Amino acid sequence: MAAGKLFIGRRVRELRLEHSATQSQFAERLGISLSYLNQIENNQRPVSATVLLALADKYGLDITELSTGEIDRLASAVRETLADPLFESYSPSLQELKLILQNAPGFARALVSSHQAYRRHSEQLAILDDRLGRTAFVEGTPYDEVRDFFHYVDNYLHDLDIAAEGLAAEIGLQGGDAQPLLAEFLERRFGVRVVYDASMVSHIRHFDPSQRILSLNPYLPAETRTFQIAVQTAQSHASDAIEAILDKAAFRTREAAEVCRIGLHNYYAGALLMPYQIFLEAARRLRHDIGLLAARFGSSFEQVCHRLSTLQRPGSKGVPIFFARIDRAGNITKRHSATKLQFARFGAACPLWNAHQAFEAPDRIIRQLAETPDGARYLCLATRVTKGVGGFRTQRSSYALAIGCEISYAGAFVYADDLNLADRTAFEPIGISCLTCERTNCASRAIPPLRKQISVDHNVKDATPYRLI
Template sequence: MAIGKLFIGRKVREIRQASAATQAQFADMIGISTSYLNQIENNQRPVSASVLLALAEKFGIDITELSSGQNDRLLSALTEALSDPLFETYSPSLQELKLITQNAPGFAHALINCHQAYRRNGEQLASYADRAGAATANETTSYEEVRDFFHFVDNYIHDIDQMAEGLAAELKLGEGENYAAMTGFLESRYGVRVVRGDAGDEAIRRYDPKSRILTLSRYASAPTRDFQIATQIAQLHVEAKIDQVLKSAGFRTEEAVEICRIGLHNYFAGALILPYRNFLQAARELRHDIELLAARFGASLEQVCHRLSTLQRPGQKGVPIFFARIDRAGNITKRHSAARLQFARFGAACPLWNAHQAFEAPGRIIRQLAETPDGVRYLCIATQVNKGTLGFRAAQPRYALALGCEISYADQFVYADDLDLSNRAGFDPIGISCRICERVKCTSRAVPPLKHKLVVDHTVRNANPYEIE
């Protein structure tokens, strides 16, 4: 996809400082004037194609890495925060917000954290007036802190991903029976024996460090079983590296550290079963057919979709996609987006999004062409999956998996083959969430948008009982 105007002053400044060059020296290196470099670094002018090529040639910079994926995520979160009526006297332009996220990302993060604390405090005061003075009322929860950590590192942990890929190559995973290779590795390297659990044991995985016995549920599916073995390998094989990542993350509480540790164990497990380069190549060959990818690697659909969202290795990126897992109540329990579509941090997802339709058609893949209020168009796919163990009386949680990409990448997906991508009328209008959606005529709106006045006419009743100014 073509790269538009890029205001990447902070990145250019970081490259210059890493090379220990003055502005005059660096400008000479890339063949521009010092004044032009100064304007670039202060985001007063975009970088030209010739400057991009010079950066790529002289400093080994991958031009595709200079796209604004990270800035898009931060810009979306900042825009949502500033849509709160708290800031009703301040309506920054898009250009102002871009300048903040590009030049002062730390300030943007701080403002977002302050807004989150404000919201939590207000919600607790409204719901639990008698506990308004609780010490934790304005603190970020550990879960939210970990969620934001993965969100802002692009859902990709380079060192852990590479370690998983190296071990997968050593064990030849994906070329035969993963179960035998991984259990053999655990026993030969760490003396851990894998056994099946008793019929009444509800634990999916249970490890006894004293006896070095790993017990797996006898009812777990093969993908779940393999993932849990890979998780155990993560705990034993890469714990030192995970400790380094956790230390550098700077979490405020030990609870957040341990929650993130679970996430990093799971990250390694997914990267081990679905090694980066092999999986990326297969995704391209199979044109992102998630069912064929699951069959090739012996993985579940959720594991495949989640892994597609982590293909963000510098120089070897996959298609920038968005991925989410939604429960039947509309809660987004997993989410990441490398595309411009960013999920709302508060409130439910748009009811017009096809993810909700997946519950009405279990076992099918639902397709949708959609357009967000900013005019960006997407190919969206969704399917329902069941979690839990087998059995008539066992709980069977149901989730919708949602996956998609911007329409410029749709030809790389098998799901777009017979769709008319050129017909703009064929795209459903969707939003991010009702509270920040600017569409004024949506009949599916759950709540009025923030920072918009309502007009009530008692002589006319339309689908909504009000008009949006």
């Protein structure tokens, strides 16, 4: 797959201003003409490999920070926003959209945020039609705000990840059974004693701050108990770093900050049990065999998938993947993508995506070669996991885990070894959601796309009761 042209005018301009240089001075030092620099800064011409290397050599530009993942995520959100009938009189060209994203990403994010607020308030008004006076207006759910926070930091928190990796080295965590090492560290450093309480039938963990006792359910899988000890370590050892992240995030509500605090504790725990460089090297050596990685680090399948989605450290990135967790109703309860494939913010996911089949085939990894309407192709993996204590009277929840990569990276995954990646007919057509997918011949379509009109012929019956025009 050919590499796309690199338009980084805004970053070049920022770099020049950081060094208090005029365009003439900057161009002279890079060895290019003033007019070429002007065109680069205004995103009228892409940056060449020669100029890119000169920027790295003379001005310390970190080339790894130029990943297009953030632009892809933002572009997906803006396209979905503009697909709303509210904007039916405005349909920007691809070039116009690129100019906005490259030159004014802050404006693009503001547009997406405004549209989200509009959608929330529209839904609330619909509820008020039936329940006038009973429903108060709210600013969206805390989970939506926190999910967007992790989405836009690329699911990687550098300072927190580095701190967890440092502590792992101090304690001697190299994978395997980390429970005794973590329990000993908690008691020695913070006076926290870990006990296993057989009376905890439905709870996972309980910490008594006055007694300094962390009680765990002994009936849980070993990897879950280990993870909860790592969470307690995060609460005790990384509280200052976590509070600094929360202060900078400036969430709108206290509830969102509390939800995010849980996410940050979990992030630290995963980074502690699966230290970045050790985990990255193991993932490459084992060719992303998730079962082997889970055994190597004493973690669950889901914990490994989640950790793979965080390998975005500048200068040492892993394979860019997408990762999602879906419940039986089709709700996406976790999502992140470092690929062009971005999950829908409204509506259900595409029914042709293999993630939905995971519930029908427990204990199997389902593979799919898929192609989205933009022509991008992916290796998609899905499996079902069940979470819960497992007692007769306790509830257990099942989820589908979906993970995958763009096809150019499929060779790094053991799951692609016997698949014919060169056969275009082997790729199944999928979309993001019916609301935004404009495929006209999909028998699985649930609703028409927002940007298409429908035509009904009462004399013809096809898979859908209408035709898209």
